[in-house]
Amino acid sequence: MATGMRTGENLDADEQKNLPQVVPSAEVAEVKRQPAKLPGYSQAAVAQRLGEAPEPPTPGVMYEGSHKRLHETGWHTKRYLKRKTLRVTNLQVEKKARKNTRTMVAVLISACSVLLVILVVLVSLQGFTNAVNQQYQGRVMTLQDILPRDNLKIYDAQGTMIYQTADQGMQTTLPLKKISPNLINAEIAIEDQNFWKNDGYDLTGIIRAAISDITAHGVVAGGSTITQQLVKNTIVGNKDTALRKLQELILAPQITRYYTKQQVMEMYLNTIYYGNMVYGAEEAATKYFGLHDNGKQTAAQQLDIAQAATLAGIPSNPALRNPIAYPKNSYKRTLQVLDQLYVQGYISGKEKTAAIQEIQHPNFIRPTNPPSEKAATYVNYVMSELQTNLHASAADLSRSGLTVKTALDLKLQNYAQNSAKLHVQQMTAHHITNASVVVMDQHTGAVSAIVGNIDPNDPKYGSFNVATQGYRQPGSSFKPYVYATAFQQGTASPGSQVLDAPLTIPMCCGLPSYEPHNYSMTYGGWMTYRKALDNSLNIPAIKIEQTAGIDQSLAVATKMMNISDGNGSKAANVYYGSPNITMVLGALSVRLIDNTQGYATFANGGVRIPYHAVNQITDQQGKIVYKPDTKGTRVLSEAAAFMITNTLSDNPSRNLEFGPCSALYLYTSSTSNCYAGNPGKVIPAAAKTGTSNSFVDNWTMGYTARYTVGVWAGNNDNSQMINVTGVDGAGPIWHDVQLYLNKDKPVQNFAGPPSTVVKSNGDWVLKK
Incomplete structure (x- = not known):
């Protein structure tokens, strides 16, 4: 090949098109099927790749395919209306969503507020509970020591009671075994039927009392257990307030943890108010039924079913249910107590009938006053001696729980009183109007008789004790x-x-x-x-x-x-x-x-x-x-x-x-x-x-x-x-x-x- 003459490989595309088409031989054809070995970065390779891209369509050229309408007539209108309707719907959904969101937020806020209130209440309640426990814990633990004491009782040397204070009520404390089971059962039946099982409070009792109060449009039931009543009477006071009631509920379980049920019942029956200035079962048995300690049994031990039911009916309202002043109210309440005793299985129907018959007896209630003061002059001196020796006032002594045994010989006292009065009367011509006597045992110093005045009832001089006050x-x-x-x-x-x-x-x-x-x-x-x-x-x-x-x-x-x-x-x-x-x-x-x-x-x-x-x-x-x-x-x-x-x-x-x-x-x-x-x-x-x-x-x-x-x-x-x-x-x-x-x-x-x-x-x- 002559120098300068270009081969086919060196011709550009247009020039190659103009070359005469020569049918290659088989050998040549075999050679052409082999791909050119060109570097990937060469221009020729680039040109080759460009040739492989599809040619752009010629403008105006019709391509194969269907020329039918894609959508039916009115489709676009329907689509427009649907889109418009959808937009309104979306707006409504969005509005409702916003409303639901606001409602949800409000609910959440309310729930949070309620939870916060509950939390505050619980925290406050816990704080109040702690405060109540802190305030009254000492009194709970020493309850038996702070119970109301018995009234002062004074006896002569032979054990005969000659005086007891009554200005702050009368009370005689007894062990539970010396109180009739009839009274225990009656108090439980009418006041706290779950006493032996509850923890000091009774939710069913509270609910039952609330329903009764609502039904009656007034307070007709208290719902307080015996333990709560004990707390009220001895620790928190008896003010009719919700605060006091809450204090009861808090302290009652504490009482049941520190004391047995028997101890709680004993404290309750010895201190509960039975009206007419008497507290506890013993004095109530004496006051209303004339019962007395006979040496074998206490008065409270002698209570039968009818008497016990009568007493159990008093504490809920001592002012209106005491059988002396309001016998009808007492009778009605006693029947309720007997009903509960029967329903709860404490007594039989026969016993209930017998008790009702006993209550109806005209002499069932026998009001009994405490024995009259004996040896008033001597007692007055004893009181002054107590105040001096114990450094206490008369008011302090009244419910001190003390029992005083004196040196008084009551028979001697009465004899000396009568003797003085007789001889003064015999000397009226000599203008003698009064005499005083003191008898003393020189070996012990015991004063066995004091006649301070021949007539302690004399309105002018009777209260003057010449023996101890006269100089x-x-x-x-x-x-x-x-x-x-x-x-x-x-x-x-x-x-x-x-x-x-x-x-x-x-x-x-x-x-x-x-x-x-x-x-x-x-x-x-x-x-x-x-x-x-x-x-x-x-x-x-x-x-x-x-x-x-x-x-x-x-x-x-x-x-x-x-x-x-x-x-x-x-x-x-x-x-x-x-x-x-x-x-x-x-x-x-x-x-x-x-x-x-x-x-x-x-x-x-x-x-x-x-x-x-x-x-x-x-x-x-x-x-x-x-x-x-x-x-x-x-x-x-x-x-x-x-x-x-x-x-x-x-x-x-x-x-x-x-x-x-x-x-x-x-x-x-x-x-x-x-x-x-x-x-x-x-x-x-x-x-x-x-x-x-x-x-x-x-x-x-x-x-x-x-x-x-x-x-x-x-x-x-x-x-x-x-x-x-x-x-x-x-x-x-x-x-x-x-x-x-x-x-x-x-x-x-x-x-x-x-x-x-x-x-x-x-x-x-x-x-x-």
């Missing part, structure tokens, strides 16, 4: 204290001689001289102090006071009577007046009970034991909370006490003034027999009389080996008596009371002389 001049009954001082000092003795003659005592500071006189205005000359004391002579008394000393004598007297200066003193036992030379004649004012204490000290050999009316105080559980101090204190020598007793019991020695058969001589026969030389049984007794200036106060003080008795007679208004001495006014009362105390008892002599005294010149003196 009176003791007259010559004060002399033994001065004599005892001298005997103790050894400056005088019963056998010492003294001149009973006119006496003038110079006074200081320009005051006129003091000239004492005997009551008889006569003088006996030389005599022994024994005779002078026994005949109550004033001149020898002044002389022995000068010998012993006024201050020293006062010290002995106040120690023996356990009194102190009342001028500005805050002590309970005091005297009034200024100690001076007239003290030995009774110028100081003292109480009868204190003077009796002094004579009891003589009787006990110079050992003073504090007097007391209260022997023992026990609490509601029977624990002793108080016993008096009976430990003696020596305040006078045994020798001086013996000499005084020996002198005051020397009846022959006092014949000069009183005669052989005076009231100071304890003989058992009549006065005429005594003067005839037949006194009967004679009881050794030491006694001393006293009459104050102007015959205002009249005393007889004395003792036997067993008892000390002090008697005062006079007038409440301090007016003068007429021609009366101690042996005439107070003496007969003292004589009668001492005889009563010693009757049917063997004669008992006073103790013999102690080793510190000896006989000298026929009388006793201190041993040197």
Whole structure:
């Protein structure tokens, strides 16, 4: 091939089209079927690939295919209308969706609000529950200790009740075993039929009560369980509020966790109010049916079905269902209780019928008031002693749950009261209108009788207790204290001689001289102090006071009577007046009970034991909370006490003034027999009389080996008596009371002389 001549491979496409078409040989054809081996990035390869792309269509050329209309006539209109309708529908759907969304949001908000409210309520309730538990937890745990206490009860030495407080209601607590099962069943049947099974509250009971209230358009049922009622009455109070009701519901389960059902029932039956100021089953059984503890069974144990049903019907409305004031209401309610007892299987139909018949009996209800107060004066003193010893007010004592056993001998008290009244009536011509008596056991200090007034019901003076409240001049009954001082000092003795003659005592500071006189205005000359004391002579008394000393004598007297200066003193036992030379004649004012204490000290050999009316105080559980101090204190020598007793019991020695058969001589026969030389049984007794200036106060003080008795007679208004001495006014009362105390008892002599005294010149003196 010539140089420059292009081969077919080097011709472009147009040039190749113009070449003559030569049919290739088989070999050539075989060669052409092989693809050209060109690099992919060469222009020729690119040109080849371009040739493989389909040619674009020629404008105006018709292609094969159908030329029919794709849609029927009106399709586009229908589509337009459908699209328009769809648009409206979509708008409605969208609007509804928006509304549903808003509703859903509102519901969600409401639900959240409700949940929030519930959460707040639950949190608040939990907080309230915690607050209630925190506030009352201590009271729940100590419920048995904070229950309302029984009313105060006072008994005499023999166990007879003489008084019980009633101003704050009466209650007597009993163990559950001493309360009739009839009452237990009746209370459960009408108040809380699921008591033994519930947790302190009863939802079915609450719902049932609510339905009853709604049906009746008023409150006709409470729905409170017995446990809730116990909580109301003892812990949260009885205000009729929802808050209180909620507190009940919270605390009731706590009660059931801390206490058994038996304990809850016991607390309930002992404290529930049964109307007419009575609380608990025992007092209710007594109040409405006249039942009493007979020693074998308590009143509450004796309740039968009818009585128990009647009581069980009261607590729901004590004001309107108590059987005394509203018998018809009580009867109607009792029938309801009996119905419930029958329905719940506690009683049979026969028992129900018998109970209804019993209720209809005219004497079924027997209203019973507490026994009348016995020994009112004594009780009043006991109350004052309780207030002093327990540091409590009368209001505190009223429902203290205390039981007080006193030293009172009720028979003795009544005897002394009647004796005082009788003798005062016999002395009306001498202008005596009143008398007072104190009886004391010198060995124990027990005061077994106090007559404060012969007529406790007297509207003017009846409430005044002369024995414990009246300060009176003791007259010559004060002399033994001065004599005892001298005997103790050894400056005088019963056998010492003294001149009973006119006496003038110079006074200081320009005051006129003091000239004492005997009551008889006569003088006996030389005599022994024994005779002078026994005949109550004033001149020898002044002389022995000068010998012993006024201050020293006062010290002995106040120690023996356990009194102190009342001028500005805050002590309970005091005297009034200024100690001076007239003290030995009774110028100081003292109480009868204190003077009796002094004579009891003589009787006990110079050992003073504090007097007391209260022997023992026990609490509601029977624990002793108080016993008096009976430990003696020596305040006078045994020798001086013996000499005084020996002198005051020397009846022959006092014949000069009183005669052989005076009231100071304890003989058992009549006065005429005594003067005839037949006194009967004679009881050794030491006694001393006293009459104050102007015959205002009249005393007889004395003792036997067993008892000390002090008697005062006079007038409440301090007016003068007429021609009366101690042996005439107070003496007969003292004589009668001492005889009563010693009757049917063997004669008992006073103790013999102690080793510190000896006989000298026929009388006793201190041993040197």
